[in-house]
Amino acid sequence: MSVEEDQVTDGRLLSSVTGPQDLKRLTTDEMSVLAAEIRDFLVAKVSRTGGHLGPNLGVVELTLGMHRVFDSPRDRFLFDTGHQAYVHKILTGRQDGFDLLRQRGGLSGYPSQQESDHDLIENSHASTALSYADGMAKAYALRGEDRHVVAMVGDGALTGGMCWEALNNIAATENKLVIIVNDNGRSYAPTIGGLSDHLATLRLNPGYEKVLDLVKDSLGATPVVGKPVYEVLHAVKRGIKDAVAPQSMFEDLGLKYVGPIDGHDQAAVETALRRAKGFNGPVIVHAVTKKGFGYRPAEEDEADCLHGPGAFDAETGKLLAAPSVKWTGVFADELVAIADERPDVVGITAAMAEPTGIAKLARKHPERVYDVGIAEQHAATSAAGLALAGLHPVVAVYATFLNRAFDQVLLDVAMHRLPVTFVLDRAGITGPDGPSHYGVWDMSVFGVVPGLRIAAPRDAATLREELREAVAVEDGPTILRFPTGSVAADLPALRRVGGADGVSGGVDILAEHGSGAERDVLIVAVGAFAHLGVDVAARVAAEQGYSVTVVDPRWVRPVPIELVALAREHRLVVTLEDGVRNGGVGDAVAKALRDAEVDVPLRDIGVPNDWHAHGTRAQILADLGITAQDVARDVAAWASRVVPARTH
Ligand SMILES: Cc1ncc(C[n+]2csc(CCOP(=O)(O)OP(=O)(O)O)c2C)c(N)n1
Numbered sequence: 001m002s003v004e005e006d007q008v009t010d011g012r013l014l015s016s017v018t019g020p021q022d023l024k025r026l027t028t029d030e031m032s033v034l035a036a037e038i039r040d041f042l043v044a045k046v047s048r049t050g051g052h053l054g055p056n057l058g059v060v061e062l063t064l065g066m067h068r069v070f071d072s073p074r075d076r077f078l079f080d081t082g083h084q085a086y087v088h089k090i091l092t093g094r095q096d097g098f099d100l101l102r103q104r105g106g107l108s109g110y111p112s113q114q115e116s117d118h119d120l121i122e123n124s125h126a127s128t129a130l131s132y133a134d135g136m137a138k139a140y141a142l143r144g145e146d147r148h149v150v151a152m153v154g155d156g157a158l159t160g161g162m163c164w165e166a167l168n169n170i171a172a173t174e175n176k177l178v179i180i181v182n183d184n185g186r187s188y189a190p191t192i193g194g195l196s197d198h199l200a201t202l203r204l205n206p207g208y209e210k211v212l213d214l215v216k217d218s219l220g221a222t223p224v225v226g227k228p229v230y231e232v233l234h235a236v237k238r239g240i241k242d243a244v245a246p247q248s249m250f251e252d253l254g255l256k257y258v259g260p261i262d263g264h265d266q267a268a269v270e271t272a273l274r275r276a277k278g279f280n281g282p283v284i285v286h287a288v289t290k291k292g293f294g295y296r297p298a299e300e301d302e303a304d305c306l307h308g309p310g311a312f313d314a315e316t317g318k319l320l321a322a323p324s325v326k327w328t329g330v331f332a333d334e335l336v337a338i339a340d341e342r343p344d345v346v347g348i349t350a351a352m353a354e355p356t357g358i359a360k361l362a363r364k365h366p367e368r369v370y371d372v373g374i375a376e377q378h379a380a381t382s383a384a385g386l387a388l389a390g391l392h393p394v395v396a397v398y399a400t401f402l403n404r405a406f407d408q409v410l411l412d413v414a415m416h417r418l419p420v421t422f423v424l425d426r427a428g429i430t431g432p433d434g435p436s437h438y439g440v441w442d443m444s445v446f447g448v449v450p451g452l453r454i455a456a457p458r459d460a461a462t463l464r465e466e467l468r469e470a471v472a473v474e475d476g477p478t479i480l481r482f483p484t485g486s487v488a489a490d491l492p493a494l495r496r497v498g499g500a501d502g503v504s505g506g507v508d509i510l511a512e513h514g515s516g517a518e519r520d521v522l523i524v525a526v527g528a529f530a531h532l533g534v535d536v537a538a539r540v541a542a543e544q545g546y547s548v549t550v551v552d553p554r555w556v557r558p559v560p561i562e563l564v565a566l567a568r569e570h571r572l573v574v575t576l577e578d579g580v581r582n583g584g585v586g587d588a589v590a591k592a593l594r595d596a597e598v599d600v601p602l603r604d605i606g607v608p609n610d611w612h613a614h615g616t617r618a619q620i621l622a623d624l625g626i627t628a629q630d631v632a633r634d635v636a637a638w639a640s641r642v643v644p645a646r647t648h
């Protein structure tokens, strides 16, 4: 079924649904109409705003079933990763909010407690829901509360280690926890690994569920030898299943298992969920779904089933925005060029080969790219293994997702001084995906790792150069981080100071305003903020007459010695970074000046240590006062306090 094939729904039924309570009275026929209306709604809205279309088209019946069988918010619903919670939002009174989905002041693209008491997990990092669920179910059991926790987790999220830590604990309880495995066989791309193969094996044996229905129909509803029909059927099922179908690994863990069921068959979904609810204990409901179901352009999109497109043409599914040269593309091209020269260079992705650009390397050297699933911790330590065996791994992840692998980077990689390069895409403020997607922590969190170097290229030319330098480092790990979106215009240096020793990398002088030995302001502009620094310098020099120098350190960690020497020649140092201020580059430079007894005041501009709501990157930076106009005003004010008034 797809939007164009389906009779165009008029949305009347959907508009009558003001909350989950309205679902319970609907007939089976009305439910299938409602499902079609929800799909039309999703395509119509997300085609205008962009967002997670494929995942949400795939969970319409599952989400309807959750709200029909359980009672949210008394029963608690958890969505792993949360990108597939749009249907839940539609059913819990937020249809009107979709016109501003993922936009400032509009609906979050993930569950939001501020939006609704039906929502809980706001973190968009995968593989966390089952741990939350275990904790919540334990709390309700401790208080003797008769309520279920229902967690939806995708097959991709299940490749994350935390899920198995949670399942190990959940299996040891008798708590009321229903886990819906939404098995569409994909993360972005097809899900990898033995778990995925196991789920596929289970998927291939739907027969026993159908046999169960057959036996149920033939026996009719009459109790047999005094036993309720279901117990007899269950015994029959067990016999058939053991004969024709493998036991699921979930059952091997001691968990009850229901499925696999057709996750788009509303009746089957609700039957399975009622059965699971009736167990009153931990149970897996294995639902087989299709990502993008019901909208042909998504179903047929081989890349990622329109996982998270920007605005698109609802009729064709084609993206509306013309592709621009992205940081990711520059990285991908240079990585392939390096790999052509360096057979020891290999790539690792955590289920995001296309979004991180590693797919380009996989197309050229398929045997040298490893997709480890949504498993960033494993990515880091398996990279350590690759390096111990003499290779140079390049681990490409979004900056925010490396947070969870801090211990692995610190002790498994850096303590062993292993040559692993972590390429962090989407570093800094990203925007529509909100605070758990902002890549603002890496320079602070990983800045404390002994022996690890961090580079933040300012444009395509320095990305290429600094990537080459990073993969040339053999005595420890390196991080290369760059922001989301279109790559900044090239910003050539006037000259480089230092770097000849091949250690610090030196400092690029990007702009110099004014003359004289005693200079007023040194602006240290990190990464893509180099352009901002150059713009600010021009304003401050022109409007206040200060002498200003703008520099871009080739490595932002450790702080280059040349930066300390340059600071000594200025009256004020200002750092600009697309990362949290606490423990960021500003703090590191201030410490380096203190350690060198360079007594020059320093002011650091960066992202305040807080949770910043979603919006566009430009809006959020403007809200934070990180614009050329705001920064120029601040720099002028700070300079006025330390630069002696001049007689003009
Ligand atoms: C820790 C972490 N790594 C990577 C991502 C990026 N990501 C978002 S959704 C997704 C795929 C999720 O697949 P699955 O759990 O199967 O859900 P589906 O989209 O198929 O419904 C990934 C890798 C993430 N959100 N969290």
Ligand SMILES: CC(=O)[C@@H](O)[C@H](O)COP(=O)(O)O
Residues within 6 Å of the ligand: 081, 083, 124, 308, 355, 426, 430, 433, 484
């Ligand atoms: C949910 C998730 O982690 C990703 O799908 C995220 O939305 C990626 O965003 P971009 O690739 O658009 O930066």
Ligand SMILES: [Mg+2]
Residues within 6 Å of the ligand: 154, 155, 156, 157, 182, 183, 184, 185, 186, 187
């Ligand atoms: Mg999936």
